[in-house]
Amino acid sequence: MRSAENPDVVVVGAGLAGLSLALALAGEGMEVAVLEAGSEPAPFSEDKELNSWDPRVSALTPTSTAWLDGLGVWPAIEAGRVGPYTRMSVWDGAGTGQITFTARDLDVPLLGHIVENRVTVRALLEAVRGRANIRLHWGAGVESADFTAGEGAVVHTADGLRWHAPLVIGADGARSRTRELAALPTRAWSYNQHAIVTTVQLAQPHQQTCFQAFLDTGPLALLPLSESHLCSIVWSLDDGCWEPLQACSDADFVLAMNRALDTEAPTVQGVAERAVFPLRQCHAIDYVRDGCALVGDAAHSIHPLAGQGINLGLKDARVLSEEVCAAWRDGLPLGQLAALRRYQRRRKTDNLLMMSAMEGFKRGFGSRNPAIRVARNMGLSWVDGAKPLKNWLAREALA
Numbered sequence: 001m002r003s004a005e006n007p008d009v010v011v012v013g014a015g016l017a018g019l020s021l022a023l024a025l026a027g028e029g030m031e032v033a034v035l036e037a038g039s040e041p042a043p044f045s046e047d048k049e050l051n052s053w054d055p056r057v058s059a060l061t062p063t064s065t066a067w068l069d070g071l072g073v074w075p076a077i078e079a080g081r082v083g084p085y086t087r088m089s090v091w092d093g094a095g096t097g098q099i100t101f102t103a104r105d106l107d108v109p110l111l112g113h114i115v116e117n118r119v120t121v122r123a124l125l126e127a128v129r130g131r132a133n134i135r136l137h138w139g140a141g142v143e144s145a146d147f148t149a150g151e152g153a154v155v156h157t158a159d160g161l162r163w164h165a166p167l168v169i170g171a172d173g174a175r176s177r178t179r180e181l182a183a184l185p186t187r188a189w190s191y192n193q194h195a196i197v198t199t200v201q202l203a204q205p206h207q208q209t210c211f212q213a214f215l216d217t218g219p220l221a222l223l224p225l226s227e228s229h230l231c232s233i234v235w236s237l238d239d240g241c242w243e244p245l246q247a248c249s250d251a252d253f254v255l256a257m258n259r260a261l262d263t264e265a266p267t268v269q270g271v272a273e274r275a276v277f278p279l280r281q282c283h284a285i286d287y288v289r290d291g292c293a294l295v296g297d298a299a300h301s302i303h304p305l306a307g308q309g310i311n312l313g314l315k316d317a318r319v320l321s322e323e324v325c326a327a328w329r330d331g332l333p334l335g336q337l338a339a340l341r342r343y344q345r346r347r348k349t350d351n352l353l354m355m356s357a358m359e360g361f362k363r364g365f366g367s368r369n370p371a372i373r374v375a376r377n378m379g380l381s382w383v384d385g386a387k388p389l390k391n392w393l394a395r396e397a398l399a
């Protein structure tokens, strides 16, 4: 096994969380190695054809875009196709409850941006390539690691290289190999749902509105893209319900969507290829140990119903970078547990709160109990009429 350079930090995973964290650490002067199991993404065109859109998009909050802006990445993302949204309309598909938020209610220009994940990754990669102190290795899946080898950790990758660094950061997604190798246990369960994601063509403009219907079988979200008549959708469906919708013809899928959306949202006219993702909740009991920290989905994966997954991951990256940079400036060992624990303390409560809220929504809206249905309808309508509470909730969603 050949020995590679000995960087200050190894980041495992070149997703949104890992790349943004690598940029922040390199900005402070650290030597960073990013190890990615996959291969370099191919260039893509940005034409208007339905199938040219990445089915994986994220609703980036203003807090997330501010962090990306601070890293110098947001202008390159904004130069691509991003869909600002200024209104959110949420309703109970099995009742009459409804709630609507607008940017104007909150005195802000917009509520967030819908961005294709590959557009964000492309901008992050451009910035990474511009940094001489970040080495990005494709096809370098982490296979084994030793966190007991004295200061820091030794990592072995699929390309036959061996890495030694004081700090290894697992940003390798929901099925994190780093988490497993660092023996950081999780609490995890399946939602018994899958999400169908795709792009749809609308008969009417979306007017920069995010639509979300809570249906008996799971939530259906329409997220407005930069083109006025296109939305990305995330349709979460109970096991047993998603399979026929994934297998059916485009015409039948469009019919099913229009039936599900009723009259609250624009009419769907066409659909691109569909992709399916299993949904599970997973939370690491500890995010850190000596020489190792987890960020993003490696630390926590949640239901996509509030579109918060990567927003939480970017906050992890920001807070961990603050703690590691402070240790670096003070000349302390980077893998020292005290600084890593401060990161965990600052992030875990926020992540737990969001995960509990998602669980509550998922269970409340998944219930077929008539009493719960009446309560949730009254609750939604009551919150919609209670302006201070509604605005507070909306501001939380922007953070």
Ligand SMILES: Cc1cc2nc3c(=O)[nH]c(=O)nc-3n(C[C@H](O)[C@H](O)[C@H](O)COP(=O)(O)OP(=O)(O)OC[C@H]3O[C@@H](n4cnc5c(N)ncnc54)[C@H](O)[C@@H]3O)c2cc1C
Pocket (backbone or CB within 6 Å): 012, 013, 014, 015, 016, 017, 018, 035, 036, 037, 038, 057, 058, 059, 060, 140, 141, 142, 143, 171, 172, 173, 174, 176, 177, 178, 195, 197, 234, 277, 295, 296, 297, 298, 304, 306, 307, 308, 309, 310, 311, 312, 313
């Ligand atoms: C259907 C769906 C819709 C969603 N919609 C939203 C939304 O609107 N808004 C939002 O905020 N979130 C959303 N999410 C969640 C969001 O996609 C995730 O939170 C986010 O992608 C996690 O980013 P990450 O960088 O932590 O991990 P990932 O994006 O999973 O990146 C991990 C990287 O690590 C690499 N890797 C894996 N194993 C190894 C290894 N052993 N060695 C080296 N590299 C490895 C992978 O190849 C990958 O590149 C959604 C999720 C789903 C499933």
